[in-house]
Amino acid sequence: MAEKATIVVESGDFDKLYSALIIGNGALAMGMEVSMFFTFFGLLRLKKGQLDKGPLSRMHFGGLGKWMIKRRMKKANAVSLERMLADFVELGGRIMACDMTMEIMGVTKDDLRADLISDYCAVGSYIQEARESTITLFI
Amino acid sequence: MAEIKVDCVGQNCPVPLVETRKALRKASPGDVVEITGTHPSSKKEIPMAARAMNLDVLEVKEEDGKWTIRIRK
Numbered sequence: 001m002a003e004k005a006t007i008v009v010e011s012g013d014f015d016k017l018y019s020a021l022i023i024g025n026g027a028l029a030m031g032m033e034v035s036m037f038f039t040f041f042g043l044l045r046l047k048k049g050q051l052d053k054g055p056l057s058r059m060h061f062g063g064l065g066k067w068m069i070k071r072r073m074k075k076a077n078a079v080s081l082e083r084m085l086a087d088f089v090e091l092g093g094r095i096m097a098c099d100m101t102m103e104i105m106g107v108t109k110d111d112l113r114a115d116l117i118s119d120y121c122a123v124g125s126y127i128q129e130a131r132e133s134t135i136t137l138f139i
Numbered sequence: 140m141a142e143i144k145v146d147c148v149g150q151n152c153p154v155p156l157v158e159t160r161k162a163l164r165k166a167s168p169g170d171v172v173e174i175t176g177t178h179p180s181s182k183k184e185i186p187m188a189a190r191a192m193n194l195d196v197l198e199v200k201e202e203d204g205k206w207t208i209r210i211r212k
Contacts, residue, residue, distance in 0.1 A: 025153050029160035031192040077151045087157050091164070 004033045005135035006126065012041030013057040014066060014081075020139045021084040027135065028091040035129045036088070037121075039098035040105075042139075046097060047111050052081045085116065094118040096125060140169045147176035148205065155181035156188060159210070163194070166212045171197065175207045182206045 005027040009020045020036065027034045038046055045051050059065040089095070096119045097112060109120070119125065130136045145162045147155040155176045162172045174185060186196045189210045197209040 022153050025157050029153065029156040030188040031160075077149055079151070079154055084153075087161075091157065091160055 002031060002033045003135075004035075004129065004133040005137075006130045006133045007034070007036045007136070008126065008138045009036055009038045009042035009045075010040050011057065011139055012044050012054045014052060014054040015057050015069070016139050017042065017045055017051075017054060017081060018084075020137075021081060021088060023137065024088050024093055025084055025091065028088065028093050032135070033092070033094075034088075035094040035096060037096045037098065037126050037129075039101050043098055043101045043107065043112075044105065046095070046113055046117065047107065048113055051085065089116055096121050098122065140171065141167070143170060143172045145172060145174040147174060147178070147181070149177060151178055152180065154178075156184055159185050159188065159208075163189075163192070163210065163212055168212055170212050171209055172212065173207060173209045175205060177205055182208070185210075 005024070007020050007024055009017065011017065024034050024036050045054055055063075056066045056069060095117050097117050099120045099122055101107070102120070143162050143166055145158050147158055150158070155174060155178050159172065159174050162174070166172055176182070182199065182201065185208050186199055189196050195211040197211055199208050200206065
């Protein structure tokens with residue numbers, strides 16, 4: 001059985017989601033199985049049209065910092081969050097949505113990009129995956 | 140035995156690694172996947188990934204900052 005990585009995506013910040021997806025895609029590319037659990041502010045990024053709408057975790061400066069970073073990313077030919085999420089799913093990565101967050105934040109399945117989500121679940125499912133993972137991260 | 144070419148010239152992290160994996164998933168056993176690129180870290184990390192998946196790295200070469208890696212599935 002392939003080694004496993006599990007990542008909790010709690011933050012909805014642009015840069016943290018970027019890191020989470022790079023790590024997730026890297027692990028898949030190196031032959032691991034990967035599950036990403038989206039909860040709290042992370043889950044909000046799975047709402048339709050919201051993937052790259054998060055602020056920078058630092059130096060956001062009312063959007064100016066993010067605008068600068070995005071411009072520099074484009075110059076460096078860094079790929080978009082949208083592309084990385086599509087690659088993640090194509091390589092067999094699993095996306096899990098926290099159902100309690102949905103209830104607390106008033107998010108319905110219709111609000112979310114259901115085509116990308118493998119499962120709607122809670123902490124038990126995360127632990128079950130994490131206990132057999134060699135890499136676990138909370139971002 | 141097919142030979143599959145993947146062009147990642149000018150692409151940045153993590154694209155060369157991800158595109159290599161996509162090609163390897165689609166390839167049949169015995170096929171050779173040849174990746175070319177310019178992202179420096181990928182030159183050592185793609186062979187790392189191949190070995191982690193127990194695949195043969197047939198060749199790694201570089202000329203003028205452009206590398207080519209050949210992997211047999």
